Amino acid sequence: MKPLIRIASGQGFWGDLLTAPMAQVSNGPIDYLVMDYLAEVTMSILQKQKNRDPRMGYARDLVLLMRDLLPACIEKNIRIITNGGGVNPIACSDAICEMAGSLGVRALKVGVVLGDDILDRIDDLQKDGHALKNMETGEPLDNIRGRIQSANAYFGAGPIVEALRQGAQIVITGRTTDTGLTLAPMMYEFGWKHDDWDKLAAGTVAGHILECGGQASGGNFMADWRSVPDLAHLGFPIAEAYPNGDIVLTKHESLGGMVTLQTVKEQLLYEIGNPREYITPDCVADFTTIRLAQEGRDRVRMTGVKGRPATEFYKVSMSYLDGYTAFGTLTYSWPEALQKAQKADEILRIRLKDLGVKFDEVRTEYLGVNSSHGHLAPMNSDYNEVVMRVGVRGRDREAVERFGMELAPLILTGPPSVTGFAGGRPRPSEVISYWPALITKNAVRHEVITRTL
Amino acid sequence: MKVQLLRICHGRSGDKGDTANIGLIAREEKFYPLIERVVTADRVKEYFGAMVLGPVERFELPNLWALNFLLHNALGGGGTKSLKNDAQGKTLAAALLRMEIDVPEGMMDGHV
Structure with missing residues (x-):
């Protein structure tokens, strides 16, 4: 087992700083590059693009970034995990494989996670007794049935772990939680069990810190924005993960920005809802148990995170x-x-x-x-x-x-x-x-495909 | 003495649908018990007035010297439905930091 792994945030949303992923790869050691592309509004835009052209429906940015990223990541043995597959992960992997081929890349293994898209299954699911009523208002789905544009279940880290076990160097998913992208490599490398709730919670909190990119390392920093060095070359955050569940938040020394208790705290509180019940498909994390300590320049150690068992539901998000x-x-x-x-x-x-x-x-x-x-x-x-x-x-x-x-x-x-x-x-x-709903996990099956170029 | 929260706190805000989420963090440990006592859910609800149509919930995170507020029905419908320039409530943490609270004499000694 590796003594530690370094997981670097490359993108925090679709439209983020395009130079950031390559800066993470070039400016110091990392083992994984995670790129989060999906917000609710993004899913509906991608679905519209797919309706117009069945080969579209994923983050095109990702394919363009791969031109530089692929050769560098293969050389340095860095694995890439991203939910940029949007509503068409297969087409996304096709495009990436095509790009890889044109670069002369050989023996690249790409993993694709499928099954989150339930748009074509809604009627069947309803017949089987899944009401898919609005989990916030209780309204029946019939109120919007004819206007639905996209419908996706949020997967967690599990399917990505499978793809990594199958040797995938790049993992492309559809609607996977932002936190699952970061948690998955820890589960894979350290062999964390699916019911080791405290460790899963620690990885989930690390994922929450990484999921908005530069917002954890000095971007949008309210406490003292003037003190942030070189925002023009902002270094995105890196989670240094240890087998016991300790996480050190850091960044590459040669890039701008900073990682302090205050930058990490601002991101920890960002859009968390009830901090005692941060619910993901992987676990329920309790943010009131997090312990932070500044252990060096741009190094914040996080310990003590407690988790509780995952719920029996996936969250489903539909757009209409x-x-x-x-x-x-x-x-x-x-x-x-x-x-x-x-x-x-x-x-x-x-x-x-x-x-x-x-x-x-x-x-x-x-x-x-x-x-x-x-x-x-x-x-x-x-x-x-x-x-x-x-x-x-x-x-x-x-x-x-x-x-x-x-x-x-x-x-x-x-x-x-x-x-x-x-x-x-x-x-x-x-x-x-948006129409948020819940569905029992056994009603939605994920599928992992690995393809070798 | 009256002190604006900006001097003793920082924060960040965002959205979950039509609900605004504001994290309020004390700049020093000694200010946390003070904001926990004074910046209540009721006070925040009253402060934002007509800007927040629904209830305000508060959660405490003493481990981070922080409070997390949920302001329900505060974003004009949220998402792409909202007609607000700040449809995601990104500036609401700053709005909360404008609040003035009473700070005991002596507590601000040594602070600019």
Whole structure:
């Protein structure tokens, strides 16, 4: 058994810093590179792409990154784990294999995790008694049945561990939890059992710290953003994992950023919900048991994490169409910037009312004044400039489109000294809402395929 | 004396659907019992007023000198449905750090 393994975060979301993964590979020793691509909104975008072209539906960025990553990772024996397969992991692995072939790579073993996509099985599952009702509101699935765009169960680390055991150097999954990507190599390397709850919880918490990339190593750092060295070359976090479940959070010395108690704590609390019950398919982690200690520069040791048994359910996330939105902005300058923006909003609303177009919501915010903090923000007496941002939402696409035609006319038919309309008319975009549900684990089977190039 | 939370705490916020999640962390261990006593769920609910339509829940993490708040129905529907510029509540931790609390005399000695 290795005395320790180093797991490096390469991407924290689809759209993250593209230079980060290669920086992790080039600037110091790592054993695994994990790249998290999937948020709920990402799944629905990928599903739309797959509907248009059955060869699409995965993070294309990933394939482009592989051009540099593959040769370097093969040379250094670094394994890559990613959920960038989105709603089409097979097509993703095809594209990566094609890329590898064009680079002259030989004997590459790629593992693919399948089975999380249950879109085509919903009717059968319902017939078998799986209600898939909304786990937050209790509403029946029939309320949205015809509008569902994607439906995926969240897998944990298990299927990735299988792929690693089969010798996969790259593991591509669909909807796997962000935390499972990081936990899997620890289970595989150290032989952690599926019911060793404390160790699984430690690996899960490490996964939570890594899942947002640079946000754990100095990015978006509230405590003291000025003190973070060289954010331009921010080094993403690395989890140094030990067989006993200890984890040291660190980063490559030659890159920017920093790993301190404060940077780690901010990420630990990010979107955790109830800290005593951080539920994943692998375990239930208790964040109130975490012990942190700064043991050196850019080295934070995490110990003591307690876990409880996993639940018998997978979480399922479905996306469904829920109307349309459009947004537009206009910029008003001094003098009386805010008053003029408010007048423009008033005029706009009268015109929309005259047209008889109806919306579920019209919201106007004044950027630079109080769009972020509302009534908590103290008001100035005379702003230099104010951006009026108007958004509308409704089921009627034509009404939302009509709104987009009413913004530009305000420039010549409303209050003066207004600018910032270079982007053209606001276009309607689809609202994708989420339907969280639970399903018993035995109703969803994962499948692991390994292919050798 | 009145002290803005920003001086003694830091934090981070984000979303879970239409629920905003705000982590509030004491900068030093000595400030944790103070914020645990003073920054209650009720006080945070009252502070945000009309910005939060649902209840506010609070969880304590003394091991991290931290409190975690869930502000329900606070993001205009959440996700792609929300019309807010800050649809994910990313700036709400900063909004909470604007809060002023009473700090006992002497506790801020040596702090700028």
